Amino acid sequence: MSGDRLLLIVEDDASFGRVLSRSFERRGYTVLHAANFDEMQDFLKQHNPTHAVVDMKLDGKASGLTCVQALHEHDPEMLIVVLTGFASINTAVEAIKLGACQYLAKPSNTDDIEAAFNHVAGTEEPELTNRPTSLKNLEWERIHEVLVETDFNISETARRLGMHRRTLARKLEKQRVK
Incomplete structure (x- = not known):
């Protein structure tokens, strides 16, 4: 496979990866997943992608940051966009240092990602999003952050958050963690 727009998507969610792949193929990209x-x-080993979309949190031994570093070492000119459901300033800074050109919080669509590929240079007046973060989203992000810190130990997470274990279990039932 060759072409001037070869996209490599590194995403462990198979259904999201398929949707993203089809969407980029309709835009003229050759896509590997x-x-x-x-x-x-x-x-x-076999291809030289020009673009990459990397999920920050991957199942397995390596994180998205490890992937970004390897992709940048493979080709420093590759345009790499990092997607994450758990955005933080620390991971954004590290992703950029390791070679990503942009860092986007989910939910991001193909338009957002393609705009990120086309907007590599920084700007003094970045566009602010009109998507206010709801209290529920902030709560969920904090719960997930502590779950990750405790290696998904529900009792310890509940203790650190100052809530009853059953309350946390009910919240987790409503919004499954993968």
Whole structure:
């Protein structure tokens, strides 16, 4: 596979990866989809992508940041966009330092990602989004952040958040964590 727009998507959510792949194919990209770091490495042995979309949190031994670093080492000119459901300033800074050109919080669509590819240079007046963060989203992000810190130990997470374990379990039932 060759072409001037070869996109590598590194995403462990198969359904989201398929949707993203189809959407970019309709826009004229040739798309490869890797579910993890090892699959990504296999693709890099045979292909030279010009663009990449990397999910920050991947199942397996390597994170999205590890993928970004490997992609940048493979081709420093590659345009790499990082997607994450758990955006933080620390991971954004690290992603950019390791070679990503942009960092987007989910939910992001194909238009957002393509705009990120086309907007590599910084600007003094960045466009502010009109998507206010709801209290529910902030709560959910904090719960997930503590779950990750405690290696998904519900009792310890509830203790750190100062809530009853059953209350946390009910919240987690409403919004499943993968």
